[in-house]
Amino acid sequence: MPAQLIDGVLLSKQLREDIAARAAKLTAAGKQPGLAVILVGEDPASQVYVRNKVKACGDVGFHSVLEKYEADLSEAALLDRIAALNVDPAIHGILVQMPLPKHIDPSKVIEAISTAKDVDGYSVLSAGELMTGLEGFRPCTPYGCMKLIETTGIDLRGKHAVVIGRSNTVGKPMGMLLLQANATVTICHSATADLGYHTRQADVIVAAVGRRNTLTADMVKPGAIVIDVGMNRDDAGKLCGDVDFDGVKEVAAHITPVPGGVGPMTITMLLQNTVESAERELAKQR
Numbered sequence: 020m021p022a023q024l025i026d027g028v029l030l031s032k033q034l035r036e037d038i039a040a041r042a043a044k045l046t047a048a049g050k051q052p053g054l055a056v057i058l059v060g061e062d063p064a065s066q067v068y069v070r071n072k073v074k075a076c077g078d079v080g081f082h083s084v085l086e087k088y089e090a091d092l093s094e095a096a097l098l099d100r101i102a103a104l105n106v107d108p109a110i111h112g113i114l115v116q117m118p119l120p121k122h123i124d125p126s127k128v129i130e131a132i133s134t135a136k137d138v139d140g141y142s143v144l145s146a147g148e149l150m151t152g153l154e155g156f157r158p159c160t161p162y163g164c165m166k167l168i169e170t171t172g173i174d175l176r177g178k179h180a181v182v183i184g185r186s187n188t189v190g191k192p193m194g195m196l197l198l199q200a201n202a203t204v205t206i207c208h209s210a211t212a213d214l215g216y217h218t219r220q221a222d223v224i225v226a227a228v229g230r231r232n233t234l235t236a237d238m239v240k241p242g243a244i245v246i247d248v249g250m251n252r253d254d255a256g257k258l259c260g261d262v263d264f265d266g267v268k269e270v271a272a273h274i275t276p277v278p279g280g281v282g283p284m285t286i287t288m289l290l291q292n293t294v295e296s297a298e299r300e301l302a303k304q305r
Protein backbone atom coordinates (compact mmCIF):
# COMPACT_ATOMS: atom_id res chain seq x y z
CA MET A 20 0.00 0.00 0.00
CA PRO A 21 1.46 3.37 -0.96
CA ALA A 22 0.17 5.24 2.09
CA GLN A 23 2.12 5.07 5.32
CA LEU A 24 0.10 4.05 8.33
CA ILE A 25 0.00 6.58 11.18
CA ASP A 26 -0.04 4.30 14.20
CA GLY A 27 -2.05 5.80 17.08
CA VAL A 28 -1.29 2.86 19.36
CA LEU A 29 2.47 3.27 18.95
CA LEU A 30 2.37 7.05 19.36
CA SER A 31 0.16 6.65 22.42
CA LYS A 32 2.63 4.23 23.91
CA GLN A 33 5.48 6.70 23.41
CA LEU A 34 3.57 9.67 24.81
CA ARG A 35 2.23 7.67 27.75
CA GLU A 36 5.80 6.83 28.81
CA ASP A 37 6.48 10.53 29.23
CA ILE A 38 3.14 11.05 30.99
CA ALA A 39 3.95 8.18 33.40
CA ALA A 40 7.33 9.76 34.21
CA ARG A 41 5.67 13.10 34.94
CA ALA A 42 3.05 11.34 37.09
CA ALA A 43 5.77 9.58 39.09
CA LYS A 44 7.45 12.93 39.79
CA LEU A 45 4.16 14.45 40.92
CA THR A 46 3.42 11.45 43.12
CA ALA A 47 6.84 11.78 44.74
CA ALA A 48 6.01 15.43 45.43
CA GLY A 49 2.76 14.36 47.12
CA LYS A 50 0.50 15.21 44.20
CA GLN A 51 -0.47 12.05 42.34
CA PRO A 52 -2.56 13.06 39.30
CA GLY A 53 -6.21 12.12 39.75
CA LEU A 54 -9.02 11.76 37.21
CA ALA A 55 -12.71 11.40 38.03
CA VAL A 56 -14.88 9.77 35.37
CA ILE A 57 -18.65 10.02 35.70
CA LEU A 58 -20.98 7.77 33.74
CA VAL A 59 -24.74 8.19 33.89
CA GLY A 60 -26.85 5.36 32.45
CA GLU A 61 -26.00 2.01 30.89
CA ASP A 62 -25.07 2.81 27.29
CA PRO A 63 -22.88 -0.21 26.39
CA ALA A 64 -20.43 1.75 24.23
CA SER A 65 -19.96 4.32 27.01
CA GLN A 66 -19.32 1.50 29.51
CA VAL A 67 -16.44 0.26 27.34
CA TYR A 68 -14.98 3.75 26.82
CA VAL A 69 -15.00 4.71 30.50
CA ARG A 70 -13.47 1.37 31.46
CA ASN A 71 -10.67 2.02 28.94
CA LYS A 72 -10.10 5.50 30.37
CA VAL A 73 -9.88 4.23 33.94
CA LYS A 74 -7.53 1.42 32.89
CA ALA A 75 -5.31 3.93 31.04
CA CYS A 76 -5.09 5.97 34.26
CA GLY A 77 -3.82 2.96 36.16
CA ASP A 78 -1.24 2.22 33.47
CA VAL A 79 0.39 5.64 33.84
CA GLY A 80 0.20 5.73 37.65
CA PHE A 81 -2.76 8.06 38.10
CA HIS A 82 -5.34 7.87 40.83
CA SER A 83 -8.78 7.48 39.27
CA VAL A 84 -12.35 7.17 40.39
CA LEU A 85 -15.19 5.85 38.28
CA GLU A 86 -18.60 7.02 39.45
CA LYS A 87 -21.50 5.16 37.85
CA TYR A 88 -25.07 6.35 38.25
CA GLU A 89 -28.46 5.06 37.18
CA ALA A 90 -30.01 6.70 34.11
CA ASP A 91 -32.62 8.41 36.31
CA LEU A 92 -30.04 10.40 38.31
CA SER A 93 -31.32 13.97 38.66
CA GLU A 94 -29.48 16.86 37.10
CA ALA A 95 -29.24 18.52 40.52
CA ALA A 96 -27.60 15.44 42.03
CA LEU A 97 -25.05 15.33 39.20
CA LEU A 98 -24.27 19.02 39.65
CA ASP A 99 -23.77 18.38 43.38
CA ARG A 100 -21.25 15.62 42.63
CA ILE A 101 -19.34 17.91 40.28
CA ALA A 102 -19.27 20.66 42.91
CA ALA A 103 -17.71 18.21 45.36
CA LEU A 104 -15.11 17.00 42.84
CA ASN A 105 -14.27 20.62 41.95
CA VAL A 106 -12.88 21.10 45.47
CA ASP A 107 -11.48 17.58 45.95
CA PRO A 108 -7.68 18.02 46.20
CA ALA A 109 -7.04 14.45 44.94
CA ILE A 110 -8.83 15.17 41.64
CA HIS A 111 -7.22 17.19 38.81
CA GLY A 112 -9.51 16.24 35.97
CA ILE A 113 -13.26 15.65 35.74
CA LEU A 114 -14.78 13.86 32.77
CA VAL A 115 -18.53 13.40 32.43
CA GLN A 116 -19.04 10.81 29.72
CA MET A 117 -21.28 11.98 26.87
CA PRO A 118 -24.00 11.48 25.83
CA LEU A 119 -26.03 12.13 28.98
CA PRO A 120 -29.68 11.03 29.47
CA LYS A 121 -32.17 13.41 27.86
CA HIS A 122 -33.40 14.98 31.10
CA ILE A 123 -29.90 16.33 31.86
CA ASP A 124 -28.67 19.47 30.09
CA PRO A 125 -25.10 18.67 28.97
CA SER A 126 -24.14 22.32 28.73
CA LYS A 127 -25.15 22.97 32.36
CA VAL A 128 -23.06 19.99 33.42
CA ILE A 129 -20.00 20.99 31.38
CA GLU A 130 -20.09 24.57 32.64
CA ALA A 131 -20.32 23.32 36.24
CA ILE A 132 -16.87 21.74 35.96
CA SER A 133 -14.10 23.97 37.26
CA THR A 134 -12.09 25.27 34.28
CA ALA A 135 -8.92 24.13 36.05
CA LYS A 136 -10.25 20.54 35.89
CA ASP A 137 -11.94 20.65 32.47
CA VAL A 138 -9.56 18.11 30.94
CA ASP A 139 -12.09 17.40 28.14
CA GLY A 140 -11.73 21.03 27.08
CA TYR A 141 -15.48 21.16 26.46
CA SER A 142 -16.43 24.30 28.42
CA VAL A 143 -17.16 27.66 26.86
CA LEU A 144 -14.11 29.10 28.59
CA SER A 145 -11.81 26.33 27.32
CA ALA A 146 -13.21 26.87 23.81
CA GLY A 147 -12.47 30.59 24.15
CA GLU A 148 -8.94 29.88 25.33
CA LEU A 149 -8.39 27.73 22.26
CA MET A 150 -9.84 30.34 19.94
CA THR A 151 -7.72 33.16 21.36
CA GLY A 152 -4.55 31.11 21.78
CA LEU A 153 -4.55 31.29 25.58
CA GLU A 154 -3.21 28.49 27.74
CA GLY A 155 -5.93 25.98 28.57
CA PHE A 156 -7.09 22.44 27.90
CA ARG A 157 -7.54 21.50 24.26
CA PRO A 158 -10.31 19.01 23.40
CA CYS A 159 -8.66 15.57 23.42
CA THR A 160 -9.72 14.22 20.03
CA PRO A 161 -8.59 17.15 17.85
CA TYR A 162 -5.48 17.56 20.03
CA GLY A 163 -4.66 13.91 19.39
CA CYS A 164 -5.23 14.40 15.66
CA MET A 165 -2.63 17.19 15.66
CA LYS A 166 -0.10 14.88 17.34
CA LEU A 167 -0.81 12.21 14.71
CA ILE A 168 -0.25 14.75 11.91
CA GLU A 169 3.01 15.87 13.58
CA THR A 170 4.45 12.36 13.25
CA THR A 171 4.52 12.77 9.46
CA GLY A 172 7.10 15.54 9.89
CA ILE A 173 5.14 17.70 7.43
CA ASP A 174 4.92 21.38 8.35
CA LEU A 175 1.32 22.58 8.08
CA ARG A 176 2.29 26.18 7.28
CA GLY A 177 0.55 27.21 4.07
CA LYS A 178 -1.00 23.78 3.59
CA HIS A 179 -4.68 23.41 2.83
CA ALA A 180 -6.52 21.47 5.53
CA VAL A 181 -10.09 20.33 5.07
CA VAL A 182 -12.12 19.29 8.11
CA ILE A 183 -15.32 17.35 7.46
CA GLY A 184 -17.70 17.91 10.36
CA ARG A 185 -18.42 20.94 12.56
CA SER A 186 -19.18 19.51 16.00
CA ASN A 187 -18.17 21.48 19.08
CA THR A 188 -16.08 18.56 20.32
CA VAL A 189 -14.16 17.72 17.13
CA GLY A 190 -14.77 19.68 13.91
CA LYS A 191 -14.71 23.23 15.22
CA PRO A 192 -11.74 22.87 17.60
CA MET A 193 -9.90 20.85 14.92
CA GLY A 194 -10.25 23.82 12.56
CA MET A 195 -8.86 26.14 15.24
CA LEU A 196 -5.83 23.94 15.96
CA LEU A 197 -5.02 23.63 12.24
CA LEU A 198 -5.36 27.40 11.90
CA GLN A 199 -2.96 27.88 14.80
CA ALA A 200 -0.49 25.66 12.94
CA ASN A 201 -0.73 28.12 10.01
CA ALA A 202 -2.76 25.91 7.68
CA THR A 203 -5.44 27.34 5.41
CA VAL A 204 -8.58 25.77 6.78
CA THR A 205 -11.88 24.78 5.20
CA ILE A 206 -14.63 23.30 7.35
CA CYS A 207 -17.14 21.22 5.41
CA HIS A 208 -20.43 19.88 6.77
CA SER A 209 -23.81 18.40 5.87
CA ALA A 210 -24.82 21.49 3.87
CA THR A 211 -21.59 21.65 1.86
CA ALA A 212 -22.59 21.58 -1.82
CA ASP A 213 -19.73 19.55 -3.30
CA LEU A 214 -17.60 17.87 -0.64
CA GLY A 215 -15.22 16.28 -3.16
CA TYR A 216 -14.47 19.66 -4.73
CA HIS A 217 -13.01 20.77 -1.40
CA THR A 218 -11.32 17.55 -0.30
CA ARG A 219 -9.55 17.12 -3.68
CA GLN A 220 -7.64 20.34 -2.98
CA ALA A 221 -6.63 19.29 0.52
CA ASP A 222 -3.13 18.46 1.73
CA VAL A 223 -4.69 17.29 5.00
CA ILE A 224 -8.17 15.84 5.46
CA VAL A 225 -9.73 15.23 8.87
CA ALA A 226 -12.95 13.25 8.61
CA ALA A 227 -15.21 13.63 11.66
CA VAL A 228 -18.73 12.98 10.49
CA GLY A 229 -19.87 9.67 11.97
CA ARG A 230 -20.88 8.09 8.66
CA ARG A 231 -18.87 5.37 6.95
CA ASN A 232 -17.48 5.79 3.43
CA THR A 233 -17.86 9.58 3.63
CA LEU A 234 -14.39 9.94 2.10
CA THR A 235 -13.56 7.77 -0.91
CA ALA A 236 -10.41 7.50 -3.05
CA ASP A 237 -11.76 9.76 -5.84
CA MET A 238 -12.09 12.58 -3.28
CA VAL A 239 -8.43 12.55 -2.23
CA LYS A 240 -5.44 14.31 -3.79
CA PRO A 241 -2.46 11.97 -4.24
CA GLY A 242 -0.03 12.47 -1.34
CA ALA A 243 -2.56 13.83 1.13
CA ILE A 244 -2.60 13.14 4.90
CA VAL A 245 -5.89 11.53 5.95
CA ILE A 246 -7.02 11.45 9.60
CA ASP A 247 -10.10 9.36 10.35
CA VAL A 248 -12.04 10.34 13.49
CA GLY A 249 -15.09 8.24 12.63
CA MET A 250 -16.38 5.43 14.85
CA ASN A 251 -18.92 3.38 12.95
CA ARG A 252 -19.87 -0.25 12.43
CA ASP A 253 -19.83 -1.91 9.03
CA ASP A 254 -22.42 -4.48 7.89
CA ALA A 255 -20.45 -7.23 9.64
CA GLY A 256 -20.55 -5.21 12.89
CA LYS A 257 -16.84 -4.42 12.68
CA LEU A 258 -15.54 -1.06 13.88
CA CYS A 259 -14.81 1.30 10.96
CA GLY A 260 -14.20 4.99 10.40
CA ASP A 261 -15.59 7.64 8.04
CA VAL A 262 -12.95 6.87 5.42
CA ASP A 263 -13.03 4.08 2.84
CA PHE A 264 -9.67 2.91 4.13
CA ASP A 265 -8.90 0.27 1.48
CA GLY A 266 -9.51 2.71 -1.38
CA VAL A 267 -8.01 5.86 0.14
CA LYS A 268 -4.79 4.14 1.31
CA GLU A 269 -3.86 3.70 -2.36
CA VAL A 270 -3.97 7.48 -2.95
CA ALA A 271 -2.97 9.14 0.33
CA ALA A 272 0.62 9.43 1.60
CA HIS A 273 -0.32 9.00 5.28
CA ILE A 274 -3.49 7.57 6.80
CA THR A 275 -4.78 6.63 10.25
CA PRO A 276 -6.55 3.28 10.76
CA VAL A 277 -9.75 2.65 12.73
CA PRO A 278 -9.34 1.16 15.25
CA GLY A 279 -5.79 2.03 16.31
CA GLY A 280 -5.63 5.63 15.12
CA VAL A 281 -7.45 8.56 16.69
CA GLY A 282 -9.27 6.56 19.44
CA PRO A 283 -6.22 5.67 21.53
CA MET A 284 -4.86 9.20 21.05
CA THR A 285 -8.06 10.70 22.49
CA ILE A 286 -7.39 8.83 25.72
CA THR A 287 -3.69 9.73 25.64
CA MET A 288 -4.45 13.45 25.39
CA LEU A 289 -6.93 13.09 28.26
CA LEU A 290 -4.05 11.70 30.33
CA GLN A 291 -1.78 14.51 29.14
CA ASN A 292 -4.32 17.20 30.08
CA THR A 293 -4.76 15.58 33.49
CA VAL A 294 -1.04 15.40 34.26
CA GLU A 295 -0.72 19.01 33.15
CA SER A 296 -3.56 20.01 35.45
CA ALA A 297 -1.78 18.37 38.40
CA GLU A 298 1.49 20.09 37.45
CA ARG A 299 -0.23 23.48 37.36
CA GLU A 300 -1.79 22.78 40.74
CA LEU A 301 1.61 21.94 42.22
CA ALA A 302 3.19 25.05 40.69
CA LYS A 303 0.46 27.20 42.25
CA GLN A 304 1.29 25.87 45.71
CA ARG A 305 4.96 26.64 45.42
Ligand SMILES: Nc1nc(=O)c2c([nH]1)NC[C@@H]1CN(c3ccc(C(=O)N[C@@H](CCC(=O)O)C(=O)O)cc3)C=[N+]21
Pocket residue numbers: 067068071114115116117118139159250258277278279280281282283285286
Ligand atom coordinates in the same frame (compact mmCIF):
# COMPACT_ATOMS: atom_id res chain seq x y z
N1 LIG B 1 -16.87 13.60 28.00
C1 LIG B 1 -16.49 12.81 26.98
N2 LIG B 1 -15.21 12.82 26.57
C2 LIG B 1 -14.79 12.00 25.55
O1 LIG B 1 -13.61 12.03 25.16
C3 LIG B 1 -15.76 11.14 24.94
C4 LIG B 1 -17.08 11.18 25.41
N3 LIG B 1 -17.41 12.02 26.42
N4 LIG B 1 -18.01 10.38 24.86
C5 LIG B 1 -17.71 9.43 23.82
C6 LIG B 1 -16.50 9.84 23.01
C7 LIG B 1 -15.85 8.70 22.29
N5 LIG B 1 -14.50 8.59 22.82
C8 LIG B 1 -13.59 7.59 22.48
C9 LIG B 1 -12.34 7.48 23.06
C10 LIG B 1 -11.49 6.44 22.75
C11 LIG B 1 -11.85 5.48 21.84
C12 LIG B 1 -10.92 4.35 21.53
O2 LIG B 1 -9.99 4.08 22.24
N6 LIG B 1 -11.15 3.61 20.43
C13 LIG B 1 -10.36 2.45 20.04
C14 LIG B 1 -11.20 1.22 19.81
C15 LIG B 1 -12.12 0.86 20.92
C16 LIG B 1 -13.03 -0.31 20.53
O3 LIG B 1 -12.48 -1.34 20.08
O4 LIG B 1 -14.25 -0.17 20.68
C17 LIG B 1 -9.65 2.70 18.73
O5 LIG B 1 -10.12 3.54 17.93
O6 LIG B 1 -8.65 2.05 18.46
C18 LIG B 1 -13.08 5.57 21.23
C19 LIG B 1 -13.94 6.63 21.55
C20 LIG B 1 -14.33 9.53 23.78
N7 LIG B 1 -15.43 10.28 23.92
